[in-house]
Every structure is written in structure tokens, then in C-alpha cells.
Amino acid sequence: MKDKEFNIRIAKIRELTATNNISRWEMLRYCHDGIAVSLKSRFIPNPDKKQISLVIGTCYTSLRNMLRRHILCYNIEVVFDIDPYPDDCDDASDRIKPPAALLSIMYGSAIGALRGMLALRLSNTFLRDYPLPLINISTLVSEQLYGTPVSEKSIPLTGFIYN
Numbered sequence: 001m002k003d004k005e006f007n008i009r010i011a012k013i014r015e016l017t018a019t020n021n022i023s024r025w026e027m028l029r030y031c032h033d034g035i036a037v038s039l040k041s042r043f044i045p046n047p048d049k050k051q052i053s054l055v056i057g058t059c060y061t062s063l064r065n066m067l068r069r070h071i072l073c074y075n076i077e078v079v080f081d082i083d084p085y086p087d088d089c090d091d092a093s094d095r096i097k098p099p100a101a102l103l104s105i106m107y108g109s110a111i112g113a114l115r116g117m118l119a120l121r122l123s124n125t126f127l128r129d130y131p132l133p134l135i136n137i138s139t140l141v142s143e144q145l146y147g148t149p150v151s152e153k154s155i156p157l158t159g160f161i162y163n
Contacts, residue, residue: 006102009081011051013113016075019057026071027125029064035071035130036061041107041140043096050085052096054078054110058118058132072127074118078110096144103141111135 037060044053057075061068086098115132122128 004084004099006086006099007081007083008102008105010078010109011081012077012079013117014077015117016055016057016077019073019075021070021073022121022125023069023071026062026069027127029069030062030071030126031064033063035127036063036068037130037133039135041110041144043144045096047085050082052080052082052098052106054080054106056107056110056114058114060127060130072122074114074121076110076114076117078106078113080106100141100145103144104137107137107140111137 037058039056039058041054041056044055045051046053055075055077057073059070059074060072061070063069082098082102086096086102111132118132119128122130
């Protein structure tokens with residue numbers, strides 16, 4: 001079976017300022033005990049406009065007094081125009097299943113945008129020394145398509161910790 005070709009274009013990239021939070025108080029109280037980095041993503045299909053939005057975000061947390069403290073939560077939305085619109089993407093299901101190559105392109109560009117926007121936002125803080133780590137996009141695609149849990153041997157940011 002021949003792979004289907006898609007025309008894909010980034011229509012819009014924006015910060016989700018309502019969900020973003022930098023805790024200046026927790027930054028002041030940080031004791032250099034390590035920072036845990038996590039990543040989350042969600043696809044939002046829009047078949048009427050032939051668009052898929054990828055909301056992707058990261059949280060930086062530290063452990064102080066046996067409690068997890070959020071230092072930073074940062075989210076962006078990347079809107080992709082896709083032609084022809086994939087048949088497997090409807091708004092009835094939460095888990096969309098476009099071709100793996102298309103998901104890889106979407107994740108790659110969204111993570112790159114997140115990394116750049118995060119670096120710009122944190123340039124005047126101590127968190128500039130804690131950039132978003134490299135991410136195994138293949139495991140993110142596999143998790144999106146098949147729902148398989150992420151392997152302990154690959155790190156797509158399920159338990160990455162800066163020490």
C-alpha cells in the first residue's frame with residue numbers, strides 16, 4: 001500500500017498564557033536538589049477548517065519538604081493546516097490516529113517551538129541552565145497511536161531529572 005502524501009503547514013503558534021505559570025516564590029526557595037521535567041500533549045482536531053491543534057506543555061518541579069513544588073508550567077498551541085485532512089481524525093474521539101510520519105512532523109515542530117519559546121521566557125532566570133531535554137519523538141508517536149506506555153529505557157520526559 002502506498003503512503004499517502006500530505007501538505008502540512010504551521011498556521012499559528014501561540015502561548016497559552018491562561019495556563020502558564022512561573023512561580024517566583026518557588027524559584028527563590030529552590031534548594032538545588034534537582035528539577036524534574038515532564039511533558040504532556042493533546043491533539044484537538046478541527047475537520048471543518050482542515051486543521052489539527054497540538055497543545056504541548058512542560059512542567060518543572062522540585063521536591064522540598066517531601067512535597068512536589070511546581071516551579072514552572074508552560075504550554076503552547078501549534079495549529080497545523082493539513083491537506084488532505086486525514087480520515088482518522090474526527091472530533092468524536094480524544095485519541096486521533098493520523099499516519100505516524102505526520103505525527104512525527106507535528107511533534108518535532110511543536111517541541112522545537114516549545115523549546116525556543118521556553119528558552120526565551122527563561123533567559124533571565126536560573127532555569128536557563130535547565131533547557132528542555134532531548135525527547136524521543138518515536139515513543140510519543142507510539143504512545144499516541146497505540147496507547148502503549150512509554151518504555152523505561154527511552155526518555156520522552158516521563159521522569160527526567162536534572163541534578
